[in-house]
Amino acid sequence: MIQLSHVYYAYEIGTPYLLRDLNLTIHNGDYISIVGENGSGKSTFVKLLLGLLKPSEGSLVNDFKRTSYVSQRFETLNQQFPITVREVMNTYCKVLHIKDRSLVDHYLELMKMGEYSDSLIGNLSGGQCQKVFIARALLGHPDLLILDEPSTGIDVKSQAELYPFLKKLNEEHGLTIVTVEHNLRAAMRNSKFLYHVANGSGHLCSPEEYIREYVKENTGSESYV
Numbered sequence: 001m002i003q004l005s006h007v008y009y010a011y012e013i014g015t016p017y018l019l020r021d022l023n024l025t026i027h028n029g030d031y032i033s034i035v036g037e038n039g040s041g042k043s044t045f046v047k048l049l050l051g052l053l054k055p056s057e058g059s060l061v062n063d064f065k066r067t068s069y070v071s072q073r074f075e076t077l078n079q080q081f082p083i084t085v086r087e088v089m090n091t092y093c094k095v096l097h098i099k100d101r102s103l104v105d106h107y108l109e110l111m112k113m114g115e116y117s118d119s120l121i122g123n124l125s126g127g128q129c130q131k132v133f134i135a136r137a138l139l140g141h142p143d144l145l146i147l148d149e150p151s152t153g154i155d156v157k158s159q160a161e162l163y164p165f166l167k168k169l170n171e172e173h174g175l176t177i178v179t180v181e182h183n184l185r186a187a188m189r190n191s192k193f194l195y196h197v198a199n200g201s202g203h204l205c206s207p208e209e210y211i212r213e214y215v216k217e218n219t220g221s222e223s224y225v
């Protein structure tokens with residue numbers, strides 16, 4: 001569980017708070033999509049969850065034992081670097097001191113990427129690549145998986161492959177998932193709750209509430225595609 005109580009955050013002391021009075025409980029088994037406009041503070045919020053930033057005020061208690069983070073695909077991928085999927089996974093095993101290399105195959109199979117283990121990562125499609133990065137994140141046996149815009153730069157077909165896997169990890173494997181989402185359709189389908197960051201505040205709502213209170217109010221329509 002993560003419990004935020006009256007969390008405020010400013011990057012610099014003396015400047016206005018970017019995030020104000022955030023109160024949220026992330027329970028084990030939740031799947032929460034963080035939504036909001038560009039620059040609203042979603043990534044900053046994630047950095048708070050990851051413990052990379054400390055609240056300027058308030059408290060954030062994180063009871064999860066192991067958190068894995070999957071950043072945006074283009075932040076981590078050098079298409080030119082000649083490294084295979086297995087090598088990417090093995091490198092992470094080394095970093096995490098994981099001796100049991102059978103886990104590499106286990107998680108690649110789980111993400112239906114076993115047959116690509118000897119492929120160069122730069123030759124994979126966007127969705128395949130994200131699945132490898134998720135498999136890599138799973139190597140650390142996380143109980144919380146945080147993703148930053150997993151569908152960035154990924155075509156619709158690849159997205160259609162990726163999101164059911166995330167849902168499966170959440171529903172069948174009990175993994176708690178928090179994801180920054182610009183893909184509202186995916187957020188609506190996968191998560192029970194959205195955390196809407198706007199004007200410095202955060203608001204937990206159901207997808208239905210979000211459409212009623214935000215999408216319709218701002219666009220005049222209930223369509224979010």
Ligand SMILES: Nc1ncnc2c1ncn2[C@@H]1O[C@H](COP(=O)(O)OP(=O)(O)OP(=O)(O)O)[C@@H](O)[C@H]1O
Pocket residue numbers: 011018036037038039040041042043044045
């Ligand atoms: N390290 C930093 N130092 C100072 N200001 C920062 C820093 N990182 C982000 N900001 C500012 O904080 C605000 C929120 O940024 P943040 O990246 O959290 O928003 P976001 O909702 O994730 O945006 P996007 O959807 O575009 O990724 C922006 O005005 C940004 O310029």
